Amino acid sequence: MTMQLLSVASEIYPLVKTGGLADVVGALPAALASQGVAARTLVPGYPSVLARLGKTKAVRRYDSLFGEKAALLAAKLDGLDLLVLDAPAFFARDGGPYGGPDGTDWPDNWRRFAALSRVGADIAEGAIKDWRPDIVHVHDWQAALTAAYMRFGPAHAVPKLVTIHNLAFQGRFAADIFPALGLPPEAWGVDGVEYYGGVGYLKAGLVSADAITTVSPSYAQEIRSPDHGMGLDGLINGRIDRLHGILNGVDTDIWNPAEDPLIPRRFSGRSLGARAGNRRALEEAFGLDQDDAPLFIIVSRLTWQKGMDLMIDAIDHLVGLGGKLALLGSGDRALEGAFLAAADRHRGRIAARIGYDEPLSHLMQGGGDAILIPSRFEPCGLTQLYGLRYGCLPVVARVGGLADTVIDANDAAVNAGAATGIVFAPNDPLALHGAIARTARLHRDRPIWQAMQRAAMRADVSWTSSAARYAALYRDLLAEAA
Numbered sequence: 001m002t003m004q005l006l007s008v009a010s011e012i013y014p015l016v017k018t019g020g021l022a023d024v025v026g027a028l029p030a031a032l033a034s035q036g037v038a039a040r041t042l043v044p045g046y047p048s049v050l051a052r053l054g055k056t057k058a059v060r061r062y063d064s065l066f067g068e069k070a071a072l073l074a075a076k077l078d079g080l081d082l083l084v085l086d087a088p089a090f091f092a093r094d095g096g097p098y099g100g101p102d103g104t105d106w107p108d109n110w111r112r113f114a115a116l117s118r119v120g121a122d123i124a125e126g127a128i129k130d131w132r133p134d135i136v137h138v139h140d141w142q143a144a145l146t147a148a149y150m151r152f153g154p155a156h157a158v159p160k161l162v163t164i165h166n167l168a169f170q171g172r173f174a175a176d177i178f179p180a181l182g183l184p185p186e187a188w189g190v191d192g193v194e195y196y197g198g199v200g201y202l203k204a205g206l207v208s209a210d211a212i213t214t215v216s217p218s219y220a221q222e223i224r225s226p227d228h229g230m231g232l233d234g235l236i237n238g239r240i241d242r243l244h245g246i247l248n249g250v251d252t253d254i255w256n257p258a259e260d261p262l263i264p265r266r267f268s269g270r271s272l273g274a275r276a277g278n279r280r281a282l283e284e285a286f287g288l289d290q291d292d293a294p295l296f297i298i299v300s301r302l303t304w305q306k307g308m309d310l311m312i313d314a315i316d317h318l319v320g321l322g323g324k325l326a327l328l329g330s331g332d333r334a335l336e337g338a339f340l341a342a343a344d345r346h347r348g349r350i351a352a353r354i355g356y357d358e359p360l361s362h363l364m365q366g367g368g369d370a371i372l373i374p375s376r377f378e379p380c381g382l383t384q385l386y387g388l389r390y391g392c393l394p395v396v397a398r399v400g401g402l403a404d405t406v407i408d409a410n411d412a413a414v415n416a417g418a419a420t421g422i423v424f425a426p427n428d429p430l431a432l433h434g435a436i437a438r439t440a441r442l443h444r445d446r447p448i449w450q451a452m453q454r455a456a457m458r459a460d461v462s463w464t465s466s467a468a469r470y471a472a473l474y475r476d477l478l479a480e481a482a
C-alpha cells in the first residue's frame, strides 16, 4: 500500500530557493514515488509561490492562526503535490523568505515558522478532510517545531522525522515567546523546547523526533563532536540510536548535460569535446580571456561556512599558476567586495558575478574545468554533485558530504580509473594552494583529466539509493509505532 507522507519545509525548488534545502525538498517527492511513498509538501505562501500556483483549492481555513487569518491551499505544480499556507500577515512581504530586502531577519520569524509548524501538526491531527499522513518528515529549524507540536498533541503516535540540512541555523529565540507558542507547560524544559535559557526550534525538533537524519553519513559523525556540533553535540550523542546519515542526490532530469537546455552544447562522457563550446560561452559571459588554461568555477553562498575567505587569499596563487576563475555568488558584503576587487586586479583571469542566477550556474558547470569548494563544514553539498555530473571536477575540502562523494586523484585512484576530483585536508591556506596546484598539473595531462571526467560523470549522484533508504527508515518507524 502506498505510504502517505507529509513533508514540511520553508523552501522548495522551483518555487522558492535560497540554497540546497530547496533542491532537496523539491526532488524528494518524485524520488520517493518510485519507492511507494506519496509525498505532499507543506510550504509557506510567499508571493513567489502564490504567483506560480494555478488552480488551488482551500482545504482548511483559519480565523485565527497566531491571531491572523489564513487558508491552507492544495495545488499541483511541476509534479509536486503542494499544501500552501496562505497567511498574508506572515508571508506576503517583499524580500526573501527569512528577511527584508536589506537582508536582516524578520523580527517575527518565530511566529511565522511556528505558524507553519502548527499547521503541519494540524494536518497530522486530521485538519484536512480526506487526507491524513502516515508519517511526517520536517526539514531544518523552520519546520522543526512541527515535531514538538505533534509530540505534545493528539498526533503524538504519528512517526516524525527531522532532517538537519545545516546545524548552523537553529532558530533560537528569547524565552518570553514560549507562552505564545501554544505548547503545554511541560514542553518547557531541557527535554522540550528550552535551549540555553531561550527557545530552540531545531533543538525542540531533535528531542521530539522519532528519527533524525543528516544529509551525509560523514556529517552525522562530525556533529557528534564539539567542533561541528554547534552546541547540540551533547543532545545528538544522547540520541545516537536515532541518528542516520542519508546522502543527498540531485534531480538528474534538471541536471543532465546530455539534455540541458541551459547550455549551448550538450554532451556526454563520450563527447567531452563539446564542452569547449560551453567553455567559450562561459568565458564570454564573464569577460574572461579565451584560452585553454584551467578554468575554475565557484557557485556558492559567500560565507565563512563555504571557506570563501580562504578562497580570497588563494586567488593570487591561482592566477600565478596560470588559472582562471569565474565566480557566481552572494552573501557577506565584505566577501562580495573582496571578490570584485580581485576581479579588478586580475582582469581577464578572475571574474565575479554577485547575485543569484540559476541558468548561469548550469553554463558554469557545463563549461568549467573544476569547481572549487573549500568548505569549513558541509552537511552534504550539492554543487560538487552537479560538478561530477557535468565533468566539472570538484576540488573539495575533506569534510562532510564532500568527503563522502568525491574520490581524490591520488596515484592509486588515478591508476584504477576511480578518481573523480581533488580532495584536500586540512582546510587551510597551504592545503588549498596545494590542491589548486595539483588540479592545474592534472589538467595539463589530457588523458588523465578526461579519464577523471568520465569517471566523475559515471558516478551515481541520483536519488535512487537514498530514496530507498528514506523509504526503509519510514517503514521502520511505522513498524515501531504499530
Ligand SMILES: Nc1ncnc2c1ncn2[C@@H]1O[C@H](COP(=O)(O)OP(=O)(O)O[C@H]2O[C@H](CO)[C@@H](O)[C@H](O)[C@H]2O)[C@@H](O)[C@H]1O
Pocket: 018, 019, 020, 021, 023, 024, 165, 166, 215, 248, 299, 300, 301, 328, 329, 330, 355, 356, 357, 358, 361, 378, 379, 380, 381, 382, 383, 401
Ligand atoms: N549565486 C548562485 N546562483 C545560482 N545558484 C546558486 C548560487 N549560490 C548557490 N546556488 C545553488 O544553491 C544550491 C546550494 O546548495 P549547497 O548544497 O551547496 O548548499 P547550502 O549550504 O545552501 O545547503 C545546505 O543544505 C543542503 C541540502 O541538504 C546541503 O547539501 C548543504 O551541505 C547545506 O549547507 C546549489 O543548487 C547551488 O547551485
